[in-house]
Amino acid sequence: MSASGVLEVLVLGDSARLHGVIPGTRALDPATVSTRFDSDTDTWTVTTGSGEQLIARTLISTAESTDAVVARHGVPNRFQLPGPHTRRQARYVARLIDNLRRSGASRIESRAPRLRVHPFLPTRGISRFYLTGSVAVEDEIYDGPAVLIHRDEDYPSRVRLTGHFDPIDGQYHWQGMFFADLPGTGVTGSQVSIRIGEHTASGRVAERTPWGSLTVIGAAGYPPYPLEDPEEVRIALPPRS
Numbered sequence: 001m002s003a004s005g006v007l008e009v010l011v012l013g014d015s016a017r018l019h020g021v022i023p024g025t026r027a028l029d030p031a032t033v034s035t036r037f038d039s040d041t042d043t044w045t046v047t048t049g050s051g052e053q054l055i056a057r058t059l060i061s062t063a064e065s066t067d068a069v070v071a072r073h074g075v076p077n078r079f080q081l082p083g084p085h086t087r088r089q090a091r092y093v094a095r096l097i098d099n100l101r102r103s104g105a106s107r108i109e110s111r112a113p114r115l116r117v118h119p120f121l122p123t124r125g126i127s128r129f130y131l132t133g134s135v136a137v138e139d140e141i142y143d144g145p146a147v148l149i150h151r152d153e154d155y156p157s158r159v160r161l162t163g164h165f166d167p168i169d170g171q172y173h174w175q176g177m178f179f180a181d182l183p184g185t186g187v188t189g190s191q192v193s194i195r196i197g198e199h200t201a202s203g204r205v206a207e208r209t210p211w212g213s214l215t216v217i218g219a220a221g222y223p224p225y226p227l228e229d230p231e232e233v234r235i236a237l238p239p240r241s
Contacts, residue, residue, distance in 0.1 A: 006055045009097065010046055013062030017086045021094045022060070030063060037211075039160075042077060042106040042133045057106070058097055062086075070117050071096075071110040071129070074177050074209035085119045092117045092125070099126040106133035111175065113206040113215055130162055140164065142196065142225035148180055149193040149200075155180045159194060161216075163223045171220035172227075175203070177213045192216060194224040 009022055012030040032049040046054045058077045065082035070089055072078075079093045100108045109130045117123045132141060141162045148155040163174025178194070182205070193202045194216070203218035218224075 006043060006057060008056070008101075009058045009060060010044070010054060010056035011060050011062060012046075015062070017062040017081050017083070018060070018090045018094075019087045021087075021090045022097065025060075026054075028054075030061065035059065037076065037078075044077060058100070058108075060093060068116045069114045071115045072207070072209070073110045073113045073175065074207065074211075074213060074215045076107050076109040085117070088119065089117050092123060095125055096129065100131065105131035107131070113217070132162065140223075140225075140227065142176075142223075144196075146178070146224065147195040148178060148182070149195065150182050150187075150190070150205075151184070155182065159196075161194075161218075161223060161225055163218065172222060173220055174201070174218040174223040175206075175216060177209065177215045179213050181212065182214065187214070194218075196224045197226065199224050199226060 007026060009025045011018065011025045011027040012033065013027065015025055015027040018025065028046065028048065034047045036045045037043075038045060042057070044056045044059050046056060046059070048054070058079070061078070061080045063080070063082070065080070068082055070080055070082070070092065079096070081089045081093065083089070096108060107130075109132070111128055111130060115128060141160070143160045144158065146157055146159040148157050157178045157180030159176060159178040161174055161176030163172055165172045182192075188205055188207060190205050191202060192205050193200055199222070201218055201222060201224040203216045206215040206217045208214055
């Protein structure tokens with residue numbers, strides 16, 4: 001526990017499934033608690049059945065599941081050990097938490113909508129995650145108002161988007177989430193445009209998070225938000241239309 005009373009890691013479920021690779025954790029019965037993520041502090045508030053409130057930087061759920069997802073975009077600072085290869089999953093999560101601590105960042109979030117750890121082959125580590133908060137990072141972040149254009153209808157919404165220029169493929173990659181609900185069926189996988197001021201970019205609705213927000217993955221190219229230093233991107237991309 002830090003001097004501020006914030007737990008580094010809180011386990012929801014059987015801590016034996018960590019195989020001792022993440023020591024010093026406290027475990028709670030997930031059936032008797034409620035959880036809430038605070039985007040201002042990048043911490044989880046866990047309320048027990050008795051009313052006790054605990055603050056943790058990271059949550060790890062150890063519930064067994066046939067869904068082998070270890071981390072999800074849109075659910076920061078939270079990991080799962082669904083099995084059956086829990087030792088391998090625990091070691092992977094332990095490396096991520098160690099990278100988070102050493103980076104000085106306060107928030108870790110999967111770049112992919114659903115990230116799995118391969119049972120036998122190596123799985124790329126921190127490069128598959130966004131590290132944000134507390135310290136300056138290479139990824140640019142926009143958190144504010146926008147207009148979503150979906151099936152020719154406009155939906156004002158708050159969005160949280162992040163992206164970076166990749167010098168390897170010469171493209172700018174962005175993704176994030178928005179907090180407006182989109183009516184109709186078949187929303188997941190559909191195309192959406194996001195307009196922020198005079199900038200518009202297209203993407204794909206990827207997944208609905210447990211809190212009802214929707215994640216979006218942008219097409220490679222300029223994002224819908226203004227870039228702080230666009231010159232680097234202009235080297236590889238044509239000017240904005």
